[in-house]
Amino acid sequence: MRASFIFGEVFTGLRRNITMTIAMILTTAISLGLFGGGLLVVQMAGKTQQIFLDRVEVQIFLTDDVSVGDPGCTQDICKGLRTDLENTPSVVSVTYLNRDDAVADAKNRVFKDQPELASMVSPNALPASFKVKLSDAERFGVINDAFATRPGVQSVLNQRDLVERLFSVLNGIRNAAFAIAIVQAIASILLIANMVQIAAFTRRTEVGIMRLVGATRWYTQLPFLLEAVVAALVGAALAVAGLFTAKTLFVDDMLSDVYDANIVARISNSDVLLVSPFLALVGVGMAAVTAYVTLRLYVRE
Secondary structure (H helix, E strand, C coil), rough: CHHHHHHEEEEEEHHHHHHHHHHHHHHHHHHHHHHHHHHHHHHHHHHHHHHHHCCEEEEEEEEEHHHHHCCCCCHEEEEEHHHHHHHCEEEEEEEECCHHHHEEEEHHHHHCHHHHHHHCCCCCCCEEEEEEECCCHHHHHHHHHHHHHCCCCCEEEEEHHHHHHHHHHHHHHHHHHHHHHHHHHHHHHHHHHHHHHHHHHCCHHHHHHHHHCCCHHHHHHHHHHHHHHHHHHHHHHHHHHHHHHHHHHHHHHHHHHHHHCCCCCCHHHHHHHHHHHHHHHHHHHHHHHHHHHHHHHCCCC
16 A cells, blocks of 8 residues: 555545535534533633632531620530530531621621622621531531531531532533534534545546556545545644633633632643643544545445
């Protein structure tokens, strides 16, 4: 098998069907770019979730009688709760906030940038509470089961539930990107099949002569398969370049504030490089399988 002849036929075929080739390259690039974007969202969501889980606290709100009657947490009910919390496995720290502390925390942290709302917080609006830092956020169930029904406890708040609601939004964005990528992938498959059929039809005389002089079926069909693979590789390269460009020109600029505040994990160049091989493999695999199936079904002789 002469490699020079094979590659010559590949580039000849790509040049003959230039408009179809460009359409396939662009469609493949878009589908792979969306697929890569979905993978980057998955990576960002995982890293961001870990950031928030590291900050997650369980907050145990106390009843009004304890909040009012024991601001220093010196009486048996409050003191017993604090001691038991500190002795619970996986508990890293326990911080007691009386009503005054809770109001100050709301004004200085929660409503820090909203002074008009901070001024509306009543001194008696918030109950006393314990803020419990866990070494493992998954251990919330232990705290909830052990303390939710204890005397003096009004309710138990797990910030992990709020974090999971936030990530449901990111998961929605990821699913949307994957859904659009699937639609684009179907379009790419159809274009690949059409390109292979057109290429085989325009060279049917050449292929027939080669078969008459003893060329194998693989020898005559390999150029068509390689045409699809080359176009897919170019599309994958464009998709990777598009991800780098989008990250540098748009994503980094739009998310710079939340990056600096460590609210959302940063998408780095290494993240894009990590997904790049997967895009190339998916593109080449999709093109190769589609071309092979098309050739087996369409070019029978």
